[in-house]
Amino acid sequence: MASEGSDSLLLRLKRKWFDAIAAGYKKTEYRDATEYWKKRIEDKSHSTVILRNGYGNDKPTLHMELQGWDKTTINGNTQYALQLGA
Numbered sequence: 001m002a003s004e005g006s007d008s009l010l011l012r013l014k015r016k017w018f019d020a021i022a023a024g025y026k027k028t029e030y031r032d033a034t035e036y037w038k039k040r041i042e043d044k045s046h047s048t049v050i051l052r053n054g055y056g057n058d059k060p061t062l063h064m065e066l067q068g069w070d071k072t073t074i075n076g077n078t079q080y081a082l083q084l085g086a
Contacts, residue, residue, distance in 0.1 A: 033080055051063075066082060066084065
């Protein structure tokens with residue numbers, strides 16, 4: 001298993017979203033723009049995203065390039081939109 005270095009952002013996903021990303025249908029992952037995510041996303045230089053289906057080290061995992069992020073508003077809620085690469 002690859003190391004989960006400090007330049008990687010760990011995101012836990014439900015199976016539906018994990019499968020959609022793994023199949024290549026979903027290219028953007030969203031997180032609420034809360035203080036919790038602000039500390040993990042803004043002013044960081046993440047080059048990769050670790051996507052894990054659920055909790056625990058034995059769960060299915062994808063390592064993907066983080067191409068960038070932006071803030072967007074969806075249904076009146078501010079969200080971080082994380083652009084996933086290869």
